Amino acid sequence: MRFRKITVTLATAAAALVSTLTLAPAAGASPVGTTSIGGSAVIQPIKVSDPQSVATVWDNCLHGQSCVFQNSNGGGLLWVVPSAGSFKLANYDMNNRISSVWNRSGGTLSLYDGSDYSGLLAQYGAYGPPINVPTGINDRASSVTLY
Structure with missing residues (x-):
């Protein structure tokens, strides 16, 4: 019986964590906007204006996404x-x-020096830190690729 309580408690905590990560964007983070290139929408970066938000920007990268950031940390x-693709x-x-x-x-993120996907700089494997x-x-x- 004791084992069952621990399992329920862990499951409840995990559900609360998932809910928090997927529903609560960082304060002060807002989309810069979208533009159109060749008839398709271009997703613009999120700009962080509130200094308190910088510590929580990592939280905006959800499980299953591959994210790049302008600044360290x-x-x-x-x-x-x-x-998946080349950008x-x-x-x-x-x-x-x-x-x-x-x-x-689930893919490998590759960073390239050239805009034509030349000059490999680094690769980051699936589900990395x-x-x-x-x-x-x-x-x-x-340029980047994700495959």
């Missing part, structure tokens, strides 16, 4: 890679602006 602008960061106002990443998706990019590649990525 998940701060500044946030861009969520919209799907030129200039189209998303993130060219040469990536300082931290969190790949919570949040991480600051190494100093030598900070603010150098011009």
Whole structure:
């Protein structure tokens, strides 16, 4: 009987955590906007205006997403890679602006120096931890792939 109570308590706590992560965006975080390129909407980064929000920006990267951040420790602008594929960061106002990443998706996130997916800088495996990019590649990525 004692084991059953622990299981129920852990299940309740897990449900509360999932609810909090998926329903509560960081305070002060708001979308910059969307633009249209070739008839399709472009998802713009989230801009954090409240200094208190910087510590919680990591929370905006949900399980299953691959996220890149303008500043170290998940701060500044946030861009969520919209799907598997190849993306030129200039189209998303993130060219040469990536300082931290969190790949919570099932694919491998690759950062490239060239906008044509040349000059591999780094790769981040599926479901990895949040991480600051190494100093030598900070603010150098011009394109990304997620496969």
